[in-house]
Amino acid sequence: MKRNFCGSTPTSECTNVSNKRQKNQNTRMGQSESGYVASKDFETRSDACSGQRSAVPLAVVEEILLNLPAHQVVQVCRLVCHEWKELVDSAAHWRERCRTEGLQPYDASRPPEDWRLFYFLSKFRRNLLKNPRAEDGLQAWEIVQNGADRWVTERNRNEGDRWATERNRKLFPENTVTRCFVTYHSQCFKEQLIDLKKEGYSDAFMDQLRPRIKISDWYTPLSDYGSQYWLSVELLDQEKNPIRTYHPYKVFFQQGSDYPWCQITYVFRDYGPGVRFIRFTHGGMGWSGIRVTNSSVEICPAAERLRCTKPNLLKNPSAQDGLRGWKIVRSGGDCWVIGENWKPIPDSVTSCFVTSYGLCLKRQLIDLNKEGYSETFMDQVQPHIKISDWYGPRWDCGSEYQICVELLDQRKNPIKTFQPEKVILSFKSSEQWCEMSHVFKNYGPGVRFIRFTHGGNDTQFWAGHYGIRVTNSSVVIYPADERGTSRMGDCSRWR
Incomplete structure (x- = not known):
């Protein structure tokens, strides 16, 4: 007799349960990928599908689950029967999934308590800054300092708008970014405050794992006039007091030079417990100002995976062997x-x-x-x-x-x-x-x-x-x- 994939012989009760599961599937698909919700009614009835001895060893089922997309495992496979639910909910499953996909904590001495949360936050890493490329004007940004001529844009400059955006006059790398923010004359600064808990990073996750925090920003002078660029990124506690700060020197652009887009990056690591907010502030000044765009703040729970390549092709890149190789x-x-x-x-x-x-x-x-x-x-x-x-x-x-x-x-x-x-x-x-x-x-x-x-x-x-x-x-x-x-x-x- 043909057996269902749960490993038991089909019965009328199991068939009815399957039909009811199918009817409720659209509702369940709306749950988050890391959700733990399953009705008691479902768990009671699903025992009918697992009452007999499984024809497929659980070790084989586990291997099958590890080779399926994670969101399908959570949204579909977890609802098949009680045994599968226990497998999907186990820390061992997500720890093994992290291992096979190369997602490991930077510090092996501080493994995550919730491997499923660690997996999804690592796998779907995202920019925590809103509107980083000026695609929505100045939306989501708080103006900290507004110079004499304010932040303006070519598009709305003649209309007298106080804030807007500008099309990139210089080609951005890969031509992936087409708009930017512009300052003029006096100092102009804007900032965003990121609430980590609202972004899904719990207090326990931040304190226990202390994931690396990578920031990046792109800047270029507006024209051939002199200008300067400024950046400050702060990791803040619950009271919004700084725990760690990255505040590099100002970048000065001399008059008469045509500079390309430049990127500045930094990674916070080993910053200790207590980080609850991130404050990102940037801007500049000059006769024709500075342009900024494509800013990003990313939480990186997992160590970067190894590149498919030989190591650095340059010999003696850090002067460890004097001038040898150069x-x-x-x-x-x-x-x-x-x-x-x-x-x-x-x-x-x-x-x-x-x-x-x-x-x-x-x-x-x-x-x-x-x-x-x-x-x-x-x-x-x-x-x-x-x-x-x-x-x-x-x-x-x-x-x-x-x-x-x-x-x-x-x-x-x-x-x-x-x-x-x-x-x-x-x-x-x-x-x-x-x-x-x-x-x-x-x-x-x-x-x-x-x-x-x-x-x-x-x-x-x-x-x-x-x-x-x-x-x-x-x-x-x-x-x-x-x-x-x-x-x-x-x-x-x-x-």
């Missing part, structure tokens, strides 16, 4: 030297390369074939190529930073180039580190080498080593459709 292109002033980091940098990098009063440039040439990336792979897959570089000034001297990364053909002729405007950091800037990053995509066939060149100098022409510092540089390759988050076990199919 070709010196320019060594002006008192030449390149190695220094210790005065301020910490992500990944606990402790040393850096330091420039002098004359221009200092250094370079590495990466042979992709020698690194294991065949011509066929590069031409057919055209994987994403992500470059990253960290730079920081001294507080007591102005400095200048520059970078150029080229994708080269077999004859070492450039196919694609990333060379943003020089970054000029003023005297008395904070000694915070800043990241410059870019992703090459859709660059076409023929890429065989990558040439990475960076450096700078000080702007005061002081003897010694008061110029820009660089470290933690990287060139990483990953398949485009994997978005850099594949587990290491999947690498073989790409190589």
